[in-house]
Amino acid sequence: MEGYIHFADKVSAWFGKAFAWLILVMTFGVGYEVFVRYVLRDPTSWAFDVSYMMYGTLFMMGGAYTLSRDGHVRGDFVYRLWKPKVQATVELILYLFFFFPGVIALILAGWKYAARSWSYTEVSVMSPANVPIFQFKTVIIAAGILLLIQGIAQVFRSVICIRTGAWPKYSEEDVEEMENVLLREHEKEVLRHGSETIDVVHTQERRDD
Numbered sequence: 001m002e003g004y005i006h007f008a009d010k011v012s013a014w015f016g017k018a019f020a021w022l023i024l025v026m027t028f029g030v031g032y033e034v035f036v037r038y039v040l041r042d043p044t045s046w047a048f049d050v051s052y053m054m055y056g057t058l059f060m061m062g063g064a065y066t067l068s069r070d071g072h073v074r075g076d077f078v079y080r081l082w083k084p085k086v087q088a089t090v091e092l093i094l095y096l097f098f099f100f101p102g103v104i105a106l107i108l109a110g111w112k113y114a115a116r117s118w119s120y121t122e123v124s125v126m127s128p129a130n131v132p133i134f135q136f137k138t139v140i141i142a143a144g145i146l147l148l149i150q151g152i153a154q155v156f157r158s159v160i161c162i163r164t165g166a167w168p169k170y171s172e173e174d175v176e177e178m179e180n181v182l183l184r185e186h187e188k189e190v191l192r193h194g195s196e197t198i199d200v201v202h203t204q205e206r207r208d209d
Contacts, residue, residue, distance in 0.1 A: 002160070019058055026054035087167075088162045100148070110137070110144055111141055
């Protein structure tokens with residue numbers, strides 16, 4: 001199970017970080033559109049299509065990566081009060097009865113949706129540029145498959161936690177949220193000041209002796 005978790009995390013991280021470069025494409029497209037629209041008075045007919053296609057692809061392909069890093073939204077105000085075994089048990093039930101049926105439905109529906117789009121080489125009706133979007137529909141299937149692979153890894157994590165009573169550590173270091181970094185720095189400062197206070201007390205006691 002640990003070997004599969006490591007494999008799934010690596011696959012999800014590779015795709016998530018690779019498709020993160022779409023942010024630059026989207027930024028360039030929007031920036032170029034703003035320049036030609038307001039400076040040259042000559043707006044493009046494709047910038048809107050590029051922006052929603054890039055953002056949609058980034059959002060879909062980053063889902064498995066976010067799942068592998070436990071970054072999706074949950075009711076932490078309740079969840080964090082539970083013991084790890086209770087957390088893992090609840091997550092295991094939710095994955096089996098809600099996550100996997102939803103992801104499988106996403107893959108099957110996405111396959112049908114994409115196949116129909118490819119059959120007549122669908123283009124965007126949102127702009128006069130007629131930008132092809134049939135290839136964009138394939139992202140639905142790819143994102144579903146990645147979520148399925150990573151979902152199995154999350155189930156294995158839950159099983160390991162139920163057995164051992166502790167969540168397995170992540171195999172790779174990754175970007176941390178700023179609030180976690182600040183909290184850790186604050187804890188270090190508290191410990192440092194606490195140790196300094198103890199040293200001062202001990203020094204004073206020695207002087208008194």
